Amino acid sequence: MMETSDLSSLLGLLCPMFVLVDEQGQITSVGPTLQKLRPEQPMQGQGFLDLFELVRPRSITTTAALLSLAGAKLHLKLRDEPRTALKGLVAPLPGNKGAIINLSFGISILDAVRDYALTSADFSGTDLAIELLYLVEAKSAAMEASRSLNLRLQGAMLAAEEQAFTDMLTGLKNRRAMDVLLGHMASGNAPFALMHLDLDFFKSVNDRLGHAAGDFVLQQAARIMEEETRSDDMVARVGGDEFVIIIKGLIDQKVLCSIAGRLIDRLREPTIFESETCKVSASVGIALSTQFSTLKAAEILKAADQALYDAKRSGRSRYSFFSPTAGSITDPPSLQGSPQPRPGISGQ
Template sequence: MMTNEQLAVIADQICPMYAIVDAKGYIQRVGPTLRKLRPDLKWEGRRFFRVFDLSRPRRVRSMADLVNTAGSKLHLHFRDTPQTSLKGVLVPLPQGQGAIINLSFGISVLEAVRDYDLTSADFSPTDLTIEMLYLVEAKSAAMEASRQLNLRLQGAKIAAEEQAFTDTLTGLKNRRAMDHILDRLISGGRDFALMHLDLDYFKQVNDTLGHAAGDAVLQHVARVMVECTRQSDTVARVGGDEFVLIFNDLRDLRQIEGLARRLISELEVPIPYGGKMCKISASAGTTLSAWHSGTFTAAEILNESDVALYAAKGSGRAQHCFYEKGMENKVLALDH
């Protein structure tokens, strides 16, 4: 006849989450994995029902009742915390010596592995739990790889969108970005001022010093404009030497005039390039969304700023003008 000790040695290998209980309900031995769940507990000699609370079958009140559940699935959990849920099945030992109860985690295995730092060595080599854990790990790895790929794709998408809205030479917004921002401001009913700025004498720089000098001048102009505006404002290069500045929530004419004068003054400072000085200036025209009592389009307000710009150029270089109704006729007269 096999002794309990011999039985336990075999059980340690093939079902390491077992408990051997004598006929009076006292624990005689537990498997290595079960012991790992409560390493400070002195298992031997403890009553099984003092360690575990059996939730199903509900009729079990004694060791005799427990033995009568042989072959049925047991639902139980630890009485102390963490109250890990377990599943079990009981097999009676010969000659009424008690029973061996094989336990498992069931669907709570993932939490148990996390809470008790279990490894594959804590399960039977044939336990499907191991395969499930490998599948979970593989799924987690695949999901993480997918998440990283999505992040890279999202980053690439953002970079592509940013590039599509950026002037590559100056780093400013381009015309497409300006159109998008204008449409958003107009549809949202936001107040803004729009300034159209054009460089004076830029063609002479290109003609006398070359396009590389012209590019350096444009990059310098972009830096000046960014420094003179707020972070909430928009500076866009919309043509060779044409720029549009959008000032959010700004309708103070004196403040706008001050900004224009500062920009023009800064841009009149000669720009060194290749041992020579590039001299330019700027003219600007501004209109305000607040001057429109009804609905208006981006094309209409851009045309107003363009008319004001030409009026400024007609008044002499390095000038700034606000748009006025009827200014179109004055500009036409200047052209003639």
């Protein structure tokens, strides 16, 4: 008769999820793949019925009854967690020397992959489990490729949306983004202020030094406006040299005066482009959401534009608040700083 070690080696090749038990039901050898289900718990030397619970047939509770089931199919579960379900086939050895229990077709392929990371290398080359594993692996690869593609598509969509709402010259939000946020703010209950800012004497920079200088001035102005506002506020370029700032949750006129004053002071500071001095200033019109009983986006934009017009008419380089009853209110120059002359640059 074949030696036990030789039999175990042969079974390991043909059905690597085998269990070899003696006549007392003690495990004398176990297939390498089956042992992977409990890598820290050697099965050899333990009782088969101590490791495995028979689900069907339920009447089998002894080793003798188990060994009598020649050719019978068993439904089993491991007794400890995870309680993987298995199916087995009993093949008694000659001379009542025990039995071979083949579990090769018994494990769920999903359990094999999820709980034990088994691969095709863990099964016999003729085992149907290999075909199922190939399908599972192919499905996993396809799902991973699909997830990767979806992530790339989502990233591309986000990038496209961001680009659609961004002014490419300054990096600020554009008119479309401003319209979306302003519509949302106008329909909500949270108070906010809207500043309409226009660069004074900007056309003179373009005419004297060219559009490259004008672009540089716009970029510097955008940087200043972002530095003087909070991250939750929106700064948008809505025209050539026109900007809108939406300041969320703030309607305190004293604070708004301070913000507008800092913007005007910093924007009137000369900038240097290719050794040439560029001088502009800024006029600001301010409207508050609380000035309207029924707020519409177009109304507050119009109000801020009217206040901006009054600031320009009053001498530029200043700010003005919209007043629903008395027209716009422009603070005196003593509160803002007097408009600065622009030597060598004509006004607009």
